[in-house]
Each structure stands twice: as C-alpha cells, then as structure tokens.
Amino acid sequence: MDTGANVLAVSGAVVKYGRITALHGIDLVVGKGELVCLLGANGAGKSSLLNAVAGLVPLAEGRIEFSGKDVTGVSCHKRNHAGISLSPEGRRILADLTVRENLRLAAARLPKGDQAGRIGEMFELFPVLERKLDSSGGFLSGGEQQQLAIARALLSDPDLLLLDEPSLGLDPINTGKIFDSLGSLKERGLSILLAEQNVTRALELADRAYVLETGRVSISEDARNLSGEEIERAYLGLATTPGGSF
Amino acid sequence: MDLSQFAQQTINALSLGSIYALVAIGLGVVFSIARMVNFAHGELLTIAGYTLYGLFGRVPWPVAIAGAIAAASAAAVVMERGVFRRVKSADPVALLIVSFALSLMIQAVLLILMGGTAKSIDYPSWVQASFTLGGVNVAWRDVATCVVTFAVLIALVRFLKQSVVGLALRASAEDRDVARLLGVDPRKVIVAAFAISGALAGLAGIMWFSNSGTVTPSSGFEPLMKGFIAAVLGGLGSLGGAVVAGLGLGILEILLRNVLPDGMLGLSDGLVFVAIIVVLLIRPEGLFGKVGREV
Numbered sequence: 001m002d003t004g005a006n007v008l009a010v011s012g013a014v015v016k017y018g019r020i021t022a023l024h025g026i027d028l029v030v031g032k033g034e035l036v037c038l039l040g041a042n043g044a045g046k047s048s049l050l051n052a053v054a055g056l057v058p059l060a061e062g063r064i065e066f067s068g069k070d071v072t073g074v075s076c077h078k079r080n081h082a083g084i085s086l087s088p089e090g091r092r093i094l095a096d097l098t099v100r101e102n103l104r105l106a107a108a109r110l111p112k113g114d115q116a117g118r119i120g121e122m123f124e125l126f127p128v129l130e131r132k133l134d135s136s137g138g139f140l141s142g143g144e145q146q147q148l149a150i151a152r153a154l155l156s157d158p159d160l161l162l163l164d165e166p167s168l169g170l171d172p173i174n175t176g177k178i179f180d181s182l183g184s185l186k187e188r189g190l191s192i193l194l195a196e197q198n199v200t201r202a203l204e205l206a207d208r209a210y211v212l213e214t215g216r217v218s219i220s221e222d223a224r225n226l227s228g229e230e231i232e233r234a235y236l237g238l239a240t241t242p243g244g245s246f
Numbered sequence: 247m248d249l250s251q252f253a254q255q256t257i258n259a260l261s262l263g264s265i266y267a268l269v270a271i272g273l274g275v276v277f278s279i280a281r282m283v284n285f286a287h288g289e290l291l292t293i294a295g296y297t298l299y300g301l302f303g304r305v306p307w308p309v310a311i312a313g314a315i316a317a318a319s320a321a322a323v324v325m326e327r328g329v330f331r332r333v334k335s336a337d338p339v340a341l342l343i344v345s346f347a348l349s350l351m352i353q354a355v356l357l358i359l360m361g362g363t364a365k366s367i368d369y370p371s372w373v374q375a376s377f378t379l380g381g382v383n384v385a386w387r388d389v390a391t392c393v394v395t396f397a398v399l400i401a402l403v404r405f406l407k408q409s410v411v412g413l414a415l416r417a418s419a420e421d422r423d424v425a426r427l428l429g430v431d432p433r434k435v436i437v438a439a440f441a442i443s444g445a446l447a448g449l450a451g452i453m454w455f456s457n458s459g460t461v462t463p464s465s466g467f468e469p470l471m472k473g474f475i476a477a478v479l480g481g482l483g484s485l486g487g488a489v490v491a492g493l494g495l496g497i498l499e500i501l502l503r504n505v506l507p508d509g510m511l512g513l514s515d516g517l518v519f520v521a522i523i524v525v526l527l528i529r530p531e532g533l534f535g536k537v538g539r540e541v
Contacts, residue, residue: 056423080429092424094417105413106428156429 006065007032007160007191008053008084013062015048015215022048024215025062030160030193035186037202037223038195039231040212046195047089049212050162053193054086055079067159081109085158089165089195091149095138099129102137102148106155122151125181143174150181161185163194167201179205199231253382255500261388263496264395265453269473270480270488271402272446278419278483279439280334282341286325286349288470289356290318290444294451295367295461296360302368315448322444323437331436356463364460373456391453398449399489402442406485411438419483472499479522481535491533495522 008030015023023045030036038046051057053064055076064072071079094102103122107115123130126147132140140148146166153161166182167175179201186192186205196202203209203223211219211231219230269287276284294314301310325348333344376385406412417425418435426432454469455461476495480487498521502514525533 054427056427076423076426077429077431080427086427088424088427092421094420094424096420097413097416101407101413101416105410105417105430108410108413109429152428 005031007034007067008193009065010049010053011063011065013049013052013064014060015045015052015057016060017057021060022215023052026212026215026217028210028217028220030191031207032191033186033189034207035182035192035194035205037206037209038193038212039199039202039209043214044212045215046212047164048215050086050164050193050195051088053160054084054162056086056088080156080158083157083159084162085153085156085160086162087149087153087164087166089168091142091145093137093140093145093148095136098134098136099140099148100133102152103129103155106152109156118155118157122155125154125184126151141174142169143171143177146170146174146178147181150178154185159191161190161192163192163196165195165197167196167198175201250381253380254384255504256497257382257384257388257392259497259500260493261391261453261496262457262500263493264391265450265469265492266472266476266495267489267492268395268398268446268450268453269469270476270492271399271485272443272450273473273477274480274483274485274488275415275439275446276443277477279415279436280326280330282330282338282345283474283477283482284325284330284443285342285345285470285474286352287322287443287447287473288466289349289352290322290447290466291451291454291469292352292356292461292463292466293321294318294448295455295465296356296365298369298452298455299365299367299461302370307370311452314452315445318448318451319441319444322440322447326437326440330440331433353463360463362462364462366460367455369456369459387453387456391456394449394453398446399485403485411435415439415442475519475522479525479532481532484532484534487532487534 006029008028010026010028013023013026014021026045026049028036028049038049040046048057052059055071055074055078059072062072063070066079066082066084071082071084074082097105103119104115107118110118128144129148129151132144137145137148150163150166153163163182166178170178175198182192182194182205194202194206203226206223209219209221209223209226210217219226269291273283273287276282276287294317297314297317298310301313305313329344329348330341333341336344373387373390374385376383378384406416414425414430414435415438417428418430418432422432425435450469450473451466455465458465472495473492476492477488479495480489480491495518498518499514502517503511506514529535
C-alpha cells in the first residue's frame with residue numbers, strides 16, 4: 001500500500017472488546033483532501049474503526065499511520081495535538097459547559113492570538129452557535145448539538161476530521177445543514193473520514209467509500225461507482241466482494 | 247439561650263461548617279476526576295498541621311500559612327504519582343482500600359518522625375483574639391475561617407469557569423473520553439485535581455488546628471470523616487452541595503451541643519449520623535447529587 005500521499009493509512013487493524021472482535025484486519029486509506037465514506041449496518045464496525053483511529057480504543061493488531069508517521073501507540077490527546085479530530089457518535093456534548101466553554105476548551109491549544117479568529121470561523125460555518133454562546137450544551141437541540149460537536153472537532157485545526165454519524169437523530173432540515181457544512185469543509189481541502197447511515201447524502205459528497213460488514217471491508221470503491229444494489233446487499237450481509245485497495 | 251449566645255453559636259457553626267465544606271470540596275474534586283474517595287485526605291490536613299508546627303515562630307506567619315498549603319498540595323500530588331497512578335485501573339473497592347492503607351501508612355510514618363504526643367501549634371496571637379460586636383464575642387479565628395472559605399469558593403468557581411485548566415477539569419469530570427478527544431491530557435488533569443484538593447486540605451487544616459491548637463498523627467481523621475459525610479450528603483463532586491451540606495453539618499453539630507443535656511453530649515455525633523441516614527434514605531444521591539456528577 002502506497003501511503004506517501006495519504007493522510008491516513010490503516011493496515012490490518014484488529015479491535016477487540018474482551019472476547020469479541022469488532023474489527024478483523026481492516027485496511028483503509030484517506031488521501032489528502034479526500035472525503036472517504038464508511039458505510040455499513042449497525043454493528044458493522046464503523047465506530048470502532050473511527051475510535052481506533054482517534055486513539056479512544058487500542059488496536060489488538062495492525063498499524064495506523066497519520067501523515068506518514070506511525071501513531072498506533074500514541075495516546076488519544078496526542079493524536080488530537082498531531083491533527084486528528086473526532087466528532088463522536090451521539091454528539092457527546094459537554095452538557096454542563098456552555099457553548100462558549102465547549103469552544104474555548106477545544107481551541108485552547110491554538111496560539112492565543114488565533115483562538116478568537118478560529119472561533120469566529122466556526123460562527124460563519126454554524127451561525128446558530130454565536131446566538132447560543134451562553135447556553136449550556138445540554139439545552140441545545142439535537143441539530144445545534146451536532147453543529148457544536150463538529151465545530152469543536154474543527155477548532156483544533158485538524159488535518160483529518162473523523163465524523164461518526166453526524167446526521168443521527170436529526171430531522172431532514174438539520175441533516176441538510178450538516179451535509180452543506182461538510183460540503184464547505186471538503187471544498188476547503190480538509191481530509192474527512194465519515195461514517196454515515198444516510199447513504200445517499202454521504203455518497204453525493206464522498207470521493208470513495210468503504211462498506212463494512214461484521215468488522216471486515218466487504219466493498220471498497222469510488223463513490224460514484226457504487227450501486228444502490230451493492231450497498232443494499234452489504235447492509236443485508238450478502239456482499240461477497242473482497243476488500244480491495246485503491 | 248439568649249440572642250447573643252445564639253449569635254455566637256451561629257458564628258461557631260458557620261466556622262466549623264466552613265471547614266467541613268472545604269474538606270468536602272477537596273474530596274469531591276478528586277472524586278469527580280479520578281472516581282475515587284481518597285481516605286488519605288485527612289492526612290493532608292495533618293501534614294499542614296505539622297508544617298505549621300515547624301514554621302510558626304520561625305518565619306513570618308503568612309509564609310508559614312503558604313508553606314502549609316504548599317506542603318499539603320505537594321503531598322497530594324506525591325500520593326497521586328507515587329500510589330494512585332499505579333493502581334488507577336483497579337476497581338473502586340480496591341482503590342478505597344489503597345487509600346485507607348495509605349492513610350494508615352502516613353499516620354505510622356508521622357508517629358515515627360514526630361512521636362505520639364500532641365504538638366502545640368504556636369498560632370499568631372491575633373488568631374486566638376476576639377472582639378465584641380453588639381454584645382456578641384466574636385473570635386478573629388472564626389471570622390477568618392468564614393471569610394477565607396467564602397473567598398476561596400469564589401476563586402475556585404472563577405477558576406473552574408474561566409481558566410483552561412478549570413474547563414479541562416470540568417470536561418474530564420463529565421466525559422473523560424471527550425476531554426481526551428479535545429486534546430486534554432488526562433494525567434495532567436488528575437495531577438491538577440490532586441494539587442487543588444491538597445491545597446484545600448491544607449487550608450482546612452490551618453483552620454481546623456487553629457481551633458484545637460495541637461496536632462497528632464491521627465488528627466486528620468475527624469475532619470476527614472465530617473468532610474466525607476458532607477461530601478456524600480451534598481452529592482459527591484457537587485461544589486454547591488458540599489458547601490450547603492458542610493455548613494448544615496456544622497450548624498447541626500453546634501445546635502446539638504447546645505440543646506442536649508450534659509449527660510447526653512456524647513450522643514451528639516450519633517444523632518448527627520441518624521439525621522444523615524434519614525436524608526440519604528430519602529435522597530440516596532445526596533442533596534445536590536446526580537449520576538455522573540460534575541465538579
């Protein structure tokens with residue numbers, strides 16, 4: 001696997017929770033400026049893979065390279081410092097902190113002079129956050145919380161953004177807003193690895209897609225080449241295409 | 247009890263309750279971050295007491311006080327780095343036993359180093375002095391205890407809300423994984439929590455020993471137990487709960503000492519515990535507690 005131009009290269013990733021194996025040797029790459037989509041039914045291993053890349057769960061086997069450097073044994077907060085940022089599943093907003101405090105903490109590692117400007121950029125992307133600055137995170141609506149979660153992940157100025165189910169539980173209007181924001185981020189050249197159940201919207205934005213099935217890559221394909229039938233078969237556990245590389 | 251006696255006892259109760267509140271907050275800060283109750287917290291008060299014993303009369307009193315706070319804070323960090331960090335993955339019961347063992351070990355070391363006899367702490371004379379206000383005799387010690395506790399609480403709240411370290415502490419208390427995802431180093435947060443907890447214990451120790459005037463290796467046990475009760479009663483980790491419960495405990499204790507007949511004074515602690523059991527039966531999570539309590 002040529003990892004020279006890739007922001008992220010995962011090889012042979014195995015994740016275990018006790019006796020249960022969630023990932024069985026996953027290979028995956030994300031190129032610079034690419035939006036790569038992870039598809040699959042619930043329990044396919046999408047969140048486990050994102051959490052492993054972010055450093056929340058350790059690899060039992062395999063290797064993770066970020067910008068050409070091995071980060072397999074690097075702790076979660078140091079991966080964030082290095083440029084990997086995850087917006088986790090379920091948003092996981094710090095409910096007792098205000099929006100301002102959530103953003104301030106996320107921007108804390110930037111140089112002091114850059115913090116306000118960077119937070120201002122988030123207000124351009126997600127205007128509602130500026131209006132709710134002093135609201136506790138727990139009092140935001142689902143859509144607002146999701147925008148805050150993504151803004152928080154972006155504030156560390158990452159080279160790789162990991163997004164776990166950003167449209168989960170959102171109504172169509174808020175889902176549209178989130179995908180519009182992802183489109184803007186992609187245009188700015190940010191590398192994104194997106195796990196998403198909303199297949200149609202995800203594939204509209206994605207350059208490439210991996211379909212996971214019970215912890216294995218069943219399909220890896222250019223997004224525009226993926227047919228609805230292939231995806232449907234993968235979701236039903238009927239895909240037979242072996243995992244390939246690009 | 248006439249009005250002036252009532253006013254005097256109220257001041258005593260607030261002063262005693264302030265100390266319990268400081269101990270409870272110290273325990274709560276560590277509990278919020280490390281999910282453990284540090285029963286060696288009482289020994290941090292004792293260490294502050296012995297530091298005062300060594301420094302008062304030799305250095306200006308503000309330096310002695312700063313030294314006592316610094317010693318307790320440093321001892322708390324040493325506890326974390328030397329002991330608790332090595333067993334952080336242990337289950338809560340094991341952590342509890344470790345903290346008890348550490349408490350007994352520190353007491354034993356102090357017994358060897360300082361002896362078992364009570365050491366008299368030579369506080370500055372103004373601490374023991376008092377003044378009369380509207381017929382009420384008020385000890386400067388009690389005034390200082392209430393004012394300092396109030397000031398520390400305001401400073402602590404500002405620190406938790408406005409500083410990055412404070413935000414990191416609150417974030418880690420609420421969701422450790424999310425804090426890590428935002429770049430917060432969990433080790434530094436735990437050290438900060440122990441350092442703050444130790445400083446609060448040092449402050450509480452300075453106030454506690456100004457009342458008793460002497461320190462022994464086991465002196466920290468009583469304030470620890472009362473502070474622990476206040477922490478549980480208020481809801482472990484709840485700053486506001488610790489203050490309310492600490493002050494309430496102080497008021498209840500002083501009230502019982504005054505209303506019980508002489509022959510029943512020995513029952514006052516028992517009655518306090520009965521009242522606490524009743525409260526916890528009604529609200530097992532404490533007065534201000536909730537699941538996943540924040541700092």
